[in-house]
Amino acid sequence: MRSVVLLSGGVDPVSGRPAPPRGEIAAIGLALSAGGAVGGLHVGLPAAALGQAAGHGLGQIACLRGVGDPVAILAAHLSAAPPDLVLAGSRACGGEDSGMLPYLLAERLGWPLLAGVVAIGTVADGWLPVTIGLPLGARQDARIRLPCILCAHDAAPAPPFVFDRARRVAMHTVAVADAETIAPLEGTERPYRARPRLIGSAAPAGGGRVLDNPDPAEAARVLLDHLRALGMLGA
Amino acid sequence: MRALIAGEIGGIALAAVVGWLVLLARWLKGRPAAGWLAGLRHVPRRYLVDVHHVVARRPAAARMHAMAAGGVLGGSALALLAVLLGAGGIVWALAALVFGMGGIGALLVWRRRVPKMPPALSGGAFLWLPAALAAWCVGNGLAALFMAIGAPALPVILSVVLGGLGGVALLRLVALGPMRHALAGVAWLAGHTRPGRFSGKGRDTGLRPLDLAAPRLGVLVPADFSGPELAAFDACIQCGRCEEACPAFAAGQRLNPKALIQTLSGAMRAVPPPYAGRPAPSVPMLQGKGGMGQPIVGNVLHRDMLWACTTCRACVEECPMLIEHVDAVVALRRGQTLMLGATRDGAAQALRASRERAEPGGRDLAARGDMIAALDVPVLPPGGETDILLWLGEGAFDARYGRTLRALVTLMRRAGLRFATLGADEVDCGDLARRLGDEATFQSLAAEAISALKARCFTKIVTADPHVLHVLRNEYPALGGRWEVQHHTGLLDELVRDGRLRLERREGARVAYHDPCYLGRYNGEIDAPRRLLDAACTDRVEMARHGMRAMCCGGGGGSPVSDVDAVTRIPDLRMEQARAAGASLVAVACPGCTAMLEGVTGPRPEIRDVAELVLAAVVA
Numbered sequence: 001m002r003s004v005v006l007l008s009g010g011v012d013p014v015s016g017r018p019a020p021p022r023g024e025i026a027a028i029g030l031a032l033s034a035g036g037a038v039g040g041l042h043v044g045l046p047a048a049a050l051g052q053a054a055g056h057g058l059g060q061i062a063c064l065r066g067v068g069d070p071v072a073i074l075a076a077h078l079s080a081a082p083p084d085l086v087l088a089g090s091r092a093c094g095g096e097d098s099g100m101l102p103y104l105l106a107e108r109l110g111w112p113l114l115a116g117v118v119a120i121g122t123v124a125d126g127w128l129p130v131t132i133g134l135p136l137g138a139r140q141d142a143r144i145r146l147p148c149i150l151c152a153h154d155a156a157p158a159p160p161f162v163f164d165r166a167r168r169v170a171m172h173t174v175a176v177a178d179a180e181t182i183a184p185l186e187g188t189e190r191p192y193r194a195r196p197r198l199i200g201s202a203a204p205a206g207g208g209r210v211l212d213n214p215d216p217a218e219a220a221r222v223l224l225d226h227l228r229a230l231g232m233l234g235a
Numbered sequence: 236m237r238a239l240i241a242g243e244i245g246g247i248a249l250a251a252v253v254g255w256l257v258l259l260a261r262w263l264k265g266r267p268a269a270g271w272l273a274g275l276r277h278v279p280r281r282y283l284v285d286v287h288h289v290v291a292r293r294p295a296a297a298r299m300h301a302m303a304a305g306g307v308l309g310g311s312a313l314a315l316l317a318v319l320l321g322a323g324g325i326v327w328a329l330a331a332l333v334f335g336m337g338g339i340g341a342l343l344v345w346r347r348r349v350p351k352m353p354p355a356l357s358g359g360a361f362l363w364l365p366a367a368l369a370a371w372c373v374g375n376g377l378a379a380l381f382m383a384i385g386a387p388a389l390p391v392i393l394s395v396v397l398g399g400l401g402g403v404a405l406l407r408l409v410a411l412g413p414m415r416h417a418l419a420g421v422a423w424l425a426g427h428t429r430p431g432r433f434s435g436k437g438r439d440t441g442l443r444p445l446d447l448a449a450p451r452l453g454v455l456v457p458a459d460f461s462g463p464e465l466a467a468f469d470a471c472i473q474c475g476r477c478e479e480a481c482p483a484f485a486a487g488q489r490l491n492p493k494a495l496i497q498t499l500s501g502a503m504r505a506v507p508p509p510y511a512g513r514p515a516p517s518v519p520m521l522q523g524k525g526g527m528g529q530p531i532v533g534n535v536l537h538r539d540m541l542w543a544c545t546t547c548r549a550c551v552e553e554c555p556m557l558i559e560h561v562d563a564v565v566a567l568r569r570g571q572t573l574m575l576g577a578t579r580d581g582a583a584q585a586l587r588a589s590r591e592r593a594e595p596g597g598r599d600l601a602a603r604g605d606m607i608a609a610l611d612v613p614v615l616p617p618g619g620e621t622d623i624l625l626w627l628g629e630g631a632f633d634a635r636y637g638r639t640l641r642a643l644v645t646l647m648r649r650a651g652l653r654f655a656t657l658g659a660d661e662v663d664c665g666d667l668a669r670r671l672g673d674e675a676t677f678q679s680l681a682a683e684a685i686s687a688l689k690a691r692c693f694t695k696i697v698t699a700d701p702h703v704l705h706v707l708r709n710e711y712p713a714l715g716g717r718w719e720v721q722h723h724t725g726l727l728d729e730l731v732r733d734g735r736l737r738l739e740r741r742e743g744a745r746v747a748y749h750d751p752c753y754l755g756r757y758n759g760e761i762d763a764p765r766r767l768l769d770a771a772c773t774d775r776v777e778m779a780r781h782g783m784r785a786m787c788c789g790g791g792g793g794s795p796v797s798d799v800d801a802v803t804r805i806p807d808l809r810m811e812q813a814r815a816a817g818a819s820l821v822a823v824a825c826p827g828c829t830a831m832l833e834g835v836t837g838p839r840p841e842i843r844d845v846a847e848l849v850l851a852a853v854v855a
Contacts, residue, residue: 012591014597014599015592015594015599018591019590160576160583161576162573162576163452163574163576163673163675164573
């Protein structure tokens with residue numbers, strides 16, 4: 001099993017300092033749990049956030065030095081020597097951050113993609129069992145054919161940061177062919193404005209019932225039924 | 236007869252020297268320490284002055300130790316002298332007298348644990364110590380006496396046999412622990428890792444920078460400690476003064492400094508002698524096999540023991556062997572954090588925020604000045620110049636501590652001082668990261684802070700946070716940042732002394748001052764806050780534990796972010812001590828202490844910072 005984790009030159013949204021996005025750290029954790037060789041992959045020059053990401057468990061990171069559409073550069077690099085598994089976070093932090101890169105990459109490579117992955121199992125017959133995190137803590141089991149792209153859930157377990165790993169990372173630059181350039185996004189920037197909160201009946205229907213002073217046994221039964229309906233207690 | 240006595244005493248002394256060399260061979264497997272054995276020349280002074288200064292805080296223990304140690308060493312030396320010089324009865328009589336004093340010392344050693352053993356003392360092999368001491372002193376003392384009066388051979392031989400048995404027992408007690416302190420103490424005092432404690436100001440509390448390029452960062456196995464530190468662990472006499480002073484132990488947290496040091500001593504050995512003192516509360520015994528290359532944490536030392544320490548140095552202050560417990564804790568934490576990433580979840584979050592946001596709480600640096608925004612304190616741009624740089628610290632994000640900062644700024648304005656802050660260029664000083672063992676994050680924060688400070692001109696730094704004070708004053712110089720750093724109580728004390736602030740004593744509350752560890756024990760500043768309070772309040776009382784021996788609030792060393800299990804809370808214990816002193820108001824001088832003591836629930840004395848009390852008393 002060979003896994004590749006896609007890394008961005010992350011930036012912390014509060015401080016503006018280099019910081020790997022939470023989802024990419026979770027992706028490293030998933031890659032480590034899959035076993036086998038794990039490497040990082042970044043399009044662009046080595047960035048400070050990459051070293052920090054390595055501290056979470058990457059021994060080596062390849063930086064692809066080419067100009068143009070990163071999706072094209074990644075697709076060309078990955079199809080030259082395809083790994084079994086490509087992992088990414090849900091979205092980068094600090095660039096244009098559309099969250100579309102894994103999907104565009106999957107489309108171009110023709111690989112399957114699953115998003116919101118919180119855990120992965122062991123491969124059987126070329127299929128990889130994965131667990132997907134859904135809202136309200138629900139979990140869904142799925143399986144996906146290799147090679148594939150997985151986007152880690154932001155809340156998937158994150159491996160701890162180890163300074164000793166961060167300082168030992170082998171970061172090498174790979175010169176690659178330039179790809180077609182993409183036009184910069186056009187648009188206007190305006191300050192963030194808080195949207196009105198959803199209240200009352202406009203809130204998403206979570207199901208459930210309101211019980212007024214119920215009998216404890218009745219209340220417990222209703223709670224259990226509700227949790228089962230959400231898939232949090234099994235069948 | 237002379238040859239017999241010389242053979243007996245000399246033989247035991249020689250065996251003790253060999254024992255010392257055996258121990259030394261083990262300590263030398265630790266990291267090398269420069270000039271260690273050359274430090275042997277300092278030992279007599281360090282032993283007779285510095286060790287005795289601590290021992291003498293308990294006069295009964297000091298008497299016991301002086302008589303027992305003096306009797307054993309002095310009597311043996313005199314007896315050998317009598318043999319070698321072929322001296323007459325006078326020297327023998329003197330030796331008998333000194334041995335007799337040692338015998339009384341042995342009696343006092345026995346009385347220490349009989350009829351009732353104080354809980355902080357260790358039992359086990361220690362129960363045999365008085366008998367061994369008594370046999371050595373009485374046997375050799377009688378032999379000397381018989382030599383002095385010229386008695387026949389038989390009584391002398393019997394006495395020498397008794398003394399010899401005592402000597403063998405004492406040597407056995409070196410291996411078992413109780414007598415090891417005598418041998419290991421010499422090596423530790425010779426190579427003490429903080430020589431600054433013995434000279435000049437008598438204080439040396441800053442942590443040493445770590446070379447981040449070294450292959451092994453911090454301590455994972457006993458051999459990662461330096462040789463003298465290993466000797467320090469063996470030098471522990473298990474007197475339990477540290478555990479009596481430890482706030483974490485008192486609160487039922489999983490730490491006992493004595494058990495920690497004993498565990499580290501045992502960690503060097505495949506088969507350590509049994510420990511017969513109190514363990515750390517609720518810590519399961521680990522059955523791992525020790526050895527110089529065997530991991531310590533998780534093998535022989537439970538990992539919870541590491542994270543409960545508040546780094547308050549109360550144990551260090553009390554230790555008669557001058558052992559540096561906090562250095563050992565931080566060295567072990569460095570190994571766990573830097574090499575393994577094995578911190579507690581809460582601590583990992585604080586460290587991540589320190590790395591990525593330069594602020595352990597993860598808050599926006601530009602929001603630090605919000606609490607004093609209404610006072611329009613100027614922000615000093617790079618290249619700017621002012622008299623005093625006001626370092627706000629982490630407490631500035633807290634609304635409660637904002638009141639203290641506003642009081643301080645108001646007082647500084649009244650005194651006509653010219654000052655400014657760093658604004659959003661003030662990063663965290665790195666105190667929390669460093670105490671949690673993350674030396675890498677500390678050094679990067681420190682480098683950023685130092686470059687921000689070097690870009691500006693000012694005469695001194697003033698801060699209301701003793702942790703900042705300690706880091707900037709005592710730990711930045713090793714990284715190239717040297718400035719005059721003053722705590723706000725020191726500054727206000729100067730202003731009152733110079734008449735730039737005039738105070739009128741306010742009647743009302745009975746005030747007790749709670750010393751912050753990082754101001755008192757770490758920096759020795761215990762008088763200025765008290766002078767201020769005496770000038771501002773009519774009624775001041777002292778808690779039983781105050782000044783250099785004050786009890787911690789529980790807020791230091793990253794303990795609050797480390798999810799530490801406890802039976803009770805440390806600030807609750809401290810507040811109980813304030814109540815016992817009859818205080819209706821506790822004066823504090825640290826954002827950590829303020830938050831911890833204000834967190835005590837139920838009816839309790841009020842909490843006010845010294846600056847707030849001074850502001851309430853200022854008349855001009």
